[in-house]
Amino acid sequence: MTTTTNRKGSRANAEEHGAAQRLRILNAARQRFIEQGFHAATMESIAQLAGVSTGLSYRYFQNKRALVLALIEQNLEEDQRGLATLPASTGMKTFVDELAALYESGGGDSWNAVLFSEITAAGARDEEIQKKLVEAEALANDDFVQWLKLRDKEKSIKRSAEDARVRALLMRCLFSGLVVRSTREPDLDLGLLKAMLRRVLPLVLGDGMDNEPPRKKT
């Protein structure tokens, strides 16, 4: 217990406390949504898991939907953090292993397969969620494009700006596809998966690739 003697400290503590509460509720929501889905998870069970009263949850989140919006943000932040700490020199082998691990664990945390589908579905029925979702995806995509460009530069590979966007798109499709498939083909042979990844990831990472073929106009 930090005891502070001045108001500023006290207020800072209150803010910290509030942020911590908020996070606990949000994490509880994440867990319950994953376990039971958005509709089946009740606000009461979320509050209970967070160790607060139902009413208090509504001080931190306007309503149940606001939890989804906050989760989207949280996911984006975690993605960005993850990418920021991924060395540009990361080799294919690492990707193969990490993607396989992702598959095996059902999408990890921020890409949890069930949550991913729940949020996608929720977006279809709620304009605000959809808007937030599209925005977050765009930002995440930009981040990955930047990462690819940085990687090219480090490896002294010259490629067109569009090329990075094409590769990022492929990566994101693969990624999303893997996440979804992890629930629909949970018993997939990981060896098969890795073989697939080893075949397709070079297209994403671009190592030793020929110059991309010319793009046709739409």
Place this chain on the structure above:
Amino acid sequence: MTTTTNRKGSRANAEEHGAAQRLRILNAARQRFIEQGFHAATMESIAQLAGVSTGLSYRYFQNKRALVLALIEQNLEEDQRGLATLPASTGMKTFVDELAALYESGGGDSWNAVLFSEITAAGARDEEIQKKLVEAEALANDDFVQWLKLRDKEKSIKRSAEDARVRALLMRCLFSGLVVRSTREPDLDLGLLKAMLRRVLPLVLGDGMDNEPPRKKT
């Protein structure tokens, strides 16, 4: 009131009638699930759209969940029908165009993006749905593997049995990924999408590919 003269005819008519009713209810459910999601769509609105009473719906489907199970089956059948009529000689250009169209339309009918996510999410909370889903995916996957093998044979390409499975897996990941992304990146530049597909589809179709690299043991 249709008057039938013999019992057999009458029963046959009745069965036909019943099957038609069932189908109308199922289609209504599909439409409502797509429009409003599984939870928001009420049994009453589904029955209304189908032109029957609420009570009658329960003669054809034991409960709301049964509608999801039936939809999974319906999707599988439509996939199978689609693959059965897809010539083994189909070239990459066709695939590129069809996948782009799929993206643009949000996943078409049996792969409707919203329904797809709804069902994925539903599977996470319902063992029976999950079981059915996994089964259907396995069958659909086998079908595609067969199609690839047939294609290789027609083109007189010799490949290992596993190679087809690897390529099928890639295709399914791509497919699922595209469906999901169509809701999360609805404004994606279709030219970019096609460029991506032109780059990756050769890996699936295997035309002009080098021999696949040796697979490591898991």
Place this chain on the structure above:
Amino acid sequence: MTTTTNRKGSRANAEEHGAAQRLRILNAARQRFIEQGFHAATMESIAQLAGVSTGLSYRYFQNKRALVLALIEQNLEEDQRGLATLPASTGMKTFVDELAALYESGGGDSWNAVLFSEITAAGARDEEIQKKLVEAEALANDDFVQWLKLRDKEKSIKRSAEDARVRALLMRCLFSGLVVRSTREPDLDLGLLKAMLRRVLPLVLGDGMDNEPPRKKT
């Protein structure tokens, strides 16, 4: 139990049944609103009193507010029925007695003092209720103006059209005032009340009144 042999009869019964249900719920609502007020009366207690389930109430009334709207209509209808059966020849003595009785009983049924205030207050916070209320009042006012004119005609009294409106307004103010006062001065000496009425009602009924003074422009 009336047994009907044809569909029409059956449907008619269903409609009758529905109307009866609706009425029972509405009357239950009236009673509970009077006893407990609009906010304190719960939908459950209303349904219970009506002998139906909570859910069924919502088949007949979209929401709690709709009960208020229906009550306003019901009140208007009862007022109109009451006025329609009030002989134009009704003398002052009858009015005095009836108004005193009204006071003593707290406003009777359609003018129940508590309900009256509840609805007035509700109107202040709900535009739709307010609109309905104003409409109903205007209609009720017109009715009373007509009644006064009819009375004048029967008594062969010639008065300006505006005169009837002035007297109707006075009557309505008195009426509303009495209703409200019946809760705020419940122990009022009825003799005093009657004395007051005997003094002011001639102005309303116009018997033996001088010609009204000329009206100034606003």
Place this chain on the structure above:
Amino acid sequence: MTTTTNRKGSRANAEEHGAAQRLRILNAARQRFIEQGFHAATMESIAQLAGVSTGLSYRYFQNKRALVLALIEQNLEEDQRGLATLPASTGMKTFVDELAALYESGGGDSWNAVLFSEITAAGARDEEIQKKLVEAEALANDDFVQWLKLRDKEKSIKRSAEDARVRALLMRCLFSGLVVRSTREPDLDLGLLKAMLRRVLPLVLGDGMDNEPPRKKT
């Protein structure tokens, strides 16, 4: 922070401060009750408007109901103040204009039409409120009776003691009726209203009136 040098001064300051706080809270409650009604107005919004914390409100008023009780008192005091400053010589014209203005403004402040109905309704559900309300009405009535008597004396009119009570009752009924009608007939033609008042107010003020008719026994 005001620094006071002696205890007495300090306590006096504190008391003043407390009274001011109390008044600010009460006025905030009045405003919110008028805007939103008794139930819709939350203690938090009242405190906020008063510029104090929720918890502090409970130091000045035991609970939400206590605010209503205090408002009834406040209204009574304002009425008494108003009457005390109303010259006994006030003529009918002034009354007509002031009552019309009252109508137009929805009852002014202490007789605000919405608050008036809210409080009336609240009294029906709460014995303590009802008691206070009846008491306040009796006092206000007495005041008006006194005022009428004073007026008679100034005009050297001799009337029975009961006569003043009859006229006071009429006035209060008119008053209450006008207040209520101002919400139920907000678009009333003010000319009509004034015509009505000019006709009925002589009965209240008693100027040039014949001796009242003999009163019958109840």
Place this chain on the structure above:
DNA sequence: AATGAATGAGCCTTCATTCAT
């Protein structure tokens, strides 16, 4: 086979009130 009225459990949300600081 067909209807749709009826049920009732359950969820989201609000808010008067309390209390640790």
Place this chain on the structure above:
DNA sequence: TATGAATGAAGGCTCATTCAT
């Protein structure tokens, strides 16, 4: 005196499912 975080009970409303007809 003052704060505002926290509680928790309760209410409006929905909807899957049943059942009398």
